[in-house]
Amino acid sequence: MDKKTIEFNKNLRSNKKIDFKAGDVVEVYLKIKEGGKERVQIFKGLVLAVKGKQSSSPTLTVRKVSHEVGVEMIIPILSKNVEKIKLIKQAKVRRAKLYYIRELTTKQSRMKYKEIKEFIKEEDTQKNTEEKQNDTEKIEEKEEGKK
Structure with a gap:
């Protein structure tokens, strides 16, 4: 490829990691524009496939x-509309693509899941350590005041 396309692809890429x-x-x-207003809509579902992890435009099929009707969305991960x-x-699965789930009923498509705890940002951990230090300092001051 020529330098322009390589440079263009590098600029499109963001630092978002694809851990799905x-x-x-x-x-x-998803950010949705309706008239003059903009709102955020949440789409919760099962990831059937991840395509193009290494490309400049990776997508998720969710x-x-x-209401007993299957709804699928192909979502470009690096889109500006994805907040x-x-x-x-x-889930523990043995396939990279789960297209066979389309034909299964809801009851048949149940999987064994492991729950994910909320992801803690580094800032939160830093705040917690600072709070613990402040608490220990206060306790030490109270103990010195009692003596």
């Missing part, structure tokens, strides 16, 4: 069942 795989349950926060993608659960 087939079998994960995710919440996708499926959910709403964030939150991982809810991870």
